Amino acid sequence: MSRPVIRRSLRSPAVRMSAVVAGVVLVAAGCGSGGxxxxxxxxxxxxxxxxxxxxxxxxxxxxxxxxxxxxxxxxxxxxxxxxxxxxxxxxxxxxxxxxxxxxxxxxxxxxxxxxxxxxxxxxxxxxxxxxxxxxxxxxxxxxxxxxxxxxxxxxxxGTMGVAYNKEMAQRARLTPQALDAWNWNPVDGGDFGRAVAAMTVDENGRTGLEPGFDKNKVKTYGLAIAYEGGAVGQDSWGPFAVSNGFQYVDRNPFGTKYNYTDPRLTQTLDWFAGLIRKGYMPAYDKQSTVGADGLLQSGKAAMTIAGSWMAKTYTADGKVAFAGMPTGPTGRKTPINGLSxxxxxxxxxxxxxxxxxxxxxxxxxxxxxxxxxxxxxxxxxxxxxxxxxxxxxxxxxxxxxQPVATPGETFVLPVTDQGDRILDIVQSAVDRVWLGQTDAKSALGQANSDVNALLKK
Amino acid sequence: MSMTLGRRKGRPARPRTGNRARSKENRAAGLFLLPAFVGFAVFYLYPTGRGIWISLTDWNLLSDPKYVGADNYVEVAEDPLFWNALKVTAYFVFITLGVQVGVALLLAAIMVRLTGSVVVRALLLVPWLVPNVTIGLIWLWMLDANLGFVNHLMGKTGSDTHGFFASPDEALLSVSAVNIWAGTGYVALLLYAGMLQIPGELYESASLDGAGEIRMFFTITLPLLRPILALVMVVSVIGSFQIFDTIAVTTKGGPVDATRVAYYYIYQEAFTHFRMGYAAAMALCLVVVLGGLTYLQMRLLRASTSDLA
Known part of the structure; x- marks a missing residue:
């Protein structure tokens, strides 16, 4: 119940306590008001x-x-x-x-x-x-x-960027310039993957790149993402998958078919699941209720994916700075999402x-x-x-x-019917990938047919 | 309301009176029952009827309901998530009830036979008096994977830390543990009240015959407690089936459906996905399940007869 948690745009409605309490109070207050x-x-x-x-x-x-x-x-x-x-x-x-x-x-x-x-x-x-x-x-x-x-x-x-702990980046010998120019791919992770490993530190002080790194006793995780990314992974897998060539729907807005079985997506998810396996990201079943932002601010994680609307909160104590999304196989991509x-x-x-x-x-x-x-x-x-x-x-x-000023660097999140139900279906499937219960291809196969069956209704 | 469950048939027959006095009595009885009946009609009968109607429609709250016949029920029967929800709920009820009643019996027996302290009794009730949302929040923090006090203690003593609410294997057990913690005191008090009704001479003569506390518990207390135990079981089964608040605060049905119990699923369909018809159909299916369970329990435990009479 610390600072207010910002719930905005497409992040899944996973409730933090503050939201529950505030909500209950507001609902109660709302009941009393008249027409x-x-x-x-x-x-x-x-x-x-x-x-x-x-x-x-x-x-x-x-x-x-x-x-x-x-x-x-x-x-x-x-x-x-x-x-x-x-x-x-x-x-x-x-x-x-x-x-x-x-x-x-x-x-x-x-x-x-x-x-x-x-x-x-x-x-x-x-x-x-x-x-x-x-x-x-x-x-x-x-x-x-x-x-x-x-x-x-x-x-x-708002657009997305990578929030990182300045001190930890410095310790891993990553300059802001290097971070801004980084690339990523789902095979070996590219510069971004190396940065994640370099910023992961175990209790003996070994980084994820060094031999003898103990993945069971991690002091600082190189990366923490919002595991509740819903159907689009706005602040997690979404921008990466799109930079890998993935497209959510056949057309936008109001597409009629989702492409969740696209290998360019499943590859991306599997790459992230690999980070969990290697101990570079917190295990899904031991994640904290404070979420990725809390982990970053408490120094338990070195990086996270965050939106521009969070910049004010993140940078308040001067420890955190932002870098652009890494450039993927098909370029640098960030979702641009707005309200009306x-x-x-x-x-x-x-x-x-x-x-x-x-x-x-x-x-x-x-x-x-x-x-x-x-x-x-x-x-x-x-x-x-x-x-x-x-x-x-x-x-x-x-x-x-910058991505907004550069053609092709932003994409619009999918707008379709049944959005709230699709969110639940995809979230459940992706959760199984985070847990390591199954690989992304088998988890998303069923989800994709369920989602597309819903859209036909 | 629930206290009358176990008593109806055991009561001595009423002395016969004349017809006129009888009808006068009836009128008075009707008058006294009227407020309860009005409440029942407004808050139970009407919503039930409306619920049945809604369950036959496709209604998203934003447009008018469309009649779809039994479609919702067919979907319920084919919905793996509904069956999963029932399974999860049954598992939860089984664990919670088993542990809760077991511990409560022990506590009640200790209170009856060893201490009559009002303070102890009052303390037992404290967790039950705390609102469930508060309890959920307290335990959510205490059991947090990274910042929780419990994991802090476990880490200090050298054991492995746990995800509790975040782990699919531990989430339901954690929710169950929280509910056991919160509810046992109340159940113990009910059983304690039941034990007080058992005549003391039985224990006296048993101890004269050389029976120990444990023997007396199993041969006197437990059999004579049966009607109360039946009541407690019925009320607790229904209560545990209705588990919602703890889950809404802590796990929200996750991780990966591990704690998506029936009521939470119904709530999600109704108020997250706005599928009122489908939610109503599921709720009615649950009514049937609960009705059947209650009937079975009453029969098995012969709840309406007492061995004391």
């Missing part, structure tokens, strides 16, 4: 807006104030619910008729809400108010479309809700968000401000922004 968007007297409207990231609550409250100052008749009430309960809360609110007018949307649940006609098609509003879709970072806006209709405006984005704001389709104040969404996706609000330097806003000019704010705070974010 949604009760319009006050005199034509004034009260909108309800939901989000899940507690780190971003302050800046959106500021946006709400700025919006109210511009539109005195509309008041926005911002509520935050931890990711673990966010979708349950939202769904039950829909059933009980108390859904928020506007809510933060994730690609994982977007198809479900769209399919069930719970989010408003914004196409005509966007056209009417001539919102410039070119102002957003490429690739971000079109994720929220289906069959030519647009269901949200992008608000932010959706309007609840059956709300009473759709026009006001649209005004708020438009404001959220405007430079005005995104510049406020940029100032807090947690995420990169979707609007490119605001995003540059965020980078400047990070720089001013002593954080070099180039390794996160």
């Amino acid at each position: 949604s968007s009760g319009g006050g007297g005199g034509g004034s409207v009260k909108l309800k807006y939901s989000l899940w990231d507690d780190n971003q609550l302050p800046q959106y409250k500021k946006c709400a104030e700025a919006f109210h100052a511009k539109n005195p008749k509309i008041t926005v009430e911002v509520t935050q619910t931890a990711w673990a309960q966010y979708w349950q809360n939202l769904t039950t609110q829909v059933v009980s008729g108390t859904a928020p007018d506007v809510f933060t949307n994730s690609v994982l649940y977007f198809p479900q809400f769209q399919k069930n006609n719970q989010i408003l098609d914004l196409t005509s509003y966007i056209r009417r108010d001539a919102v410039d879709l070119q102002q957003y970072q490429a690739n971000l806006a079109d994720v929220w479309t289906r069959d030519g209709k647009r269901y949200g405006l992008p608000k932010d984005w 704001d959706a309007v609840y389709a059956n709300g009473r104040h759709k026009e006001e809700a649209w005004q708020w969404v438009k404001f959220l996706a405007s430079t005005e609000c995104q510049d406020i968000v940029a100032g807090e330097a947690v995420v990169f806003p979707a609007i490119t000019t605001s995003s540059a401000r965020a980078e400047a704010a990070q720089q001013a705070a002593g954080r070099d974010m180039r390794i996160f922004t």
Whole structure:
């Protein structure tokens, strides 16, 4: 129950304690509140807006104030619910008729809400108010479309990098320049694999590269990844598999067939499982509830894969720095993933809700968000401000922004129907690989047919 | 509610009265029963009926339910995860109940025969009074693979550390141990109350005949405790079958389905995957299983008759 754990984007909803406790409190609090968007007297409207990231609550409250100052008749009430309960809360609110007018949307649940006609098609509003879709970072806006209709405006984005302990890297004689130029392949691991081994240290002080290294008495693991990577492995195997040539789905968004049996994926997973076997990564069945970030910060691990939105938390004590993802056989790849704001389709104040969404996706609000330097806003000019704010705070974010500026270095995570069930199926299969119960090929064979059978339904 | 289970038939026949007095009595009885019945109808009867209806539909909460007939039940029968959940649950119930009742019997016997201390009795109940979520959190930290106190102790004494909740082989046992720790005191108290009903003269004459404590336990205490034991078993089996909170806090059904018990699976399908119809169908299947089990237990243990009469 230490610091708040950030649950954002596609990470699986594995709950940490803080999330449970916060969630229970919030759910309990939510039960007491009355109906949604009760319009006050005199034509004034009260909108309800939901989000899940507690780190971003302050800046959106500021946006709400700025919006109210511009539109005195509309008041926005911002509520935050931890990711673990966010979708349950939202769904039950829909059933009980108390859904928020506007809510933060994730690609994982977007198809479900769209399919069930719970989010408003914004196409005509966007056209009417001539919102410039070119102002957003490429690739971000079109994720929220289906069959030519647009269901949200992008608000932010994040990419992945490798967080490493500076002191441990130095001890392994790895310079930041060397780390930035590293490569990786699933056969011998390349520079990245060597770095992992070099930073692993056993209790006798031997590194993973030295003879006599005791894999049963590891003091510092070279690498710790989030084992609960769900269906995409955003902060674990995903970027590596894609840099190896793997593609999740036949097309994106709304693909119809997943490719989980692709050898370029199974090779990648097997390579990671090999790290566990060699003692370079913590054993799955002895992993801690604090997760990879906790291991890195407690010095139990030297490296982990983390998102740009975590940079502020990670670098707070000055021990951790970031390097770019290693270059794989088909190049350097990082997922780019963003969120959008959706309007609840059956709300009473759709026009006001649209005004708020438009404001959220405007430079005005995104510049406020940029100032807090947690995420990169979707609007490119605001995003540059965020980078400047990070720089001013002593954080070099180039390794996160460079892939975005370089063609072909980012990819969009798959958006398909049944996302939440696919997550469970793939997670179970990958868990068996982490445990060493089976190799990736046999674990994912069944999972892939189950997943594709689901998509046909 | 549950306390009446074991008593119904053993009660002496009511003295006969006139018809009129009888009907008056009936009315009064009805009046007294009314609040309970209203509660029963609102909170049990109606939800059950609605649950049965939902189980025949495909309902994701976001759109209106679609009637699909018995499709959900067919899927339940063919779902390996459901059968796995039943297996895991049965295993959990078996271990938890076995250890819990065994230890509780011992504790109760000690309380009856050796000490009457109220403090001891009160202390036994303390873990049971702590909310299960709190218990889950406390043990989650204590048993953590890297930072936990228990592993710290084990490491200090030179033994190998354990993953506990993170290991597929140890997770269910760990959850079970936590529940045993939390529930045994309560069960012991129930059994203790049952033991107090056994007339003291039986023990006196037995000890005059030269029987020791252990012999008396097996020939007097245990047989005469049967109705209470039956009640405890029925309530505990149902209670253990409903294991949910500890798992929701600690393992979330993992690792690799090792602790995905029936109730957690139902919850996941209902509130993570929003498949209300399917979840309702599974829940009803579980009702049938539990009903059958309870019936079997009552029959086997002849719960409604006492050897004391």
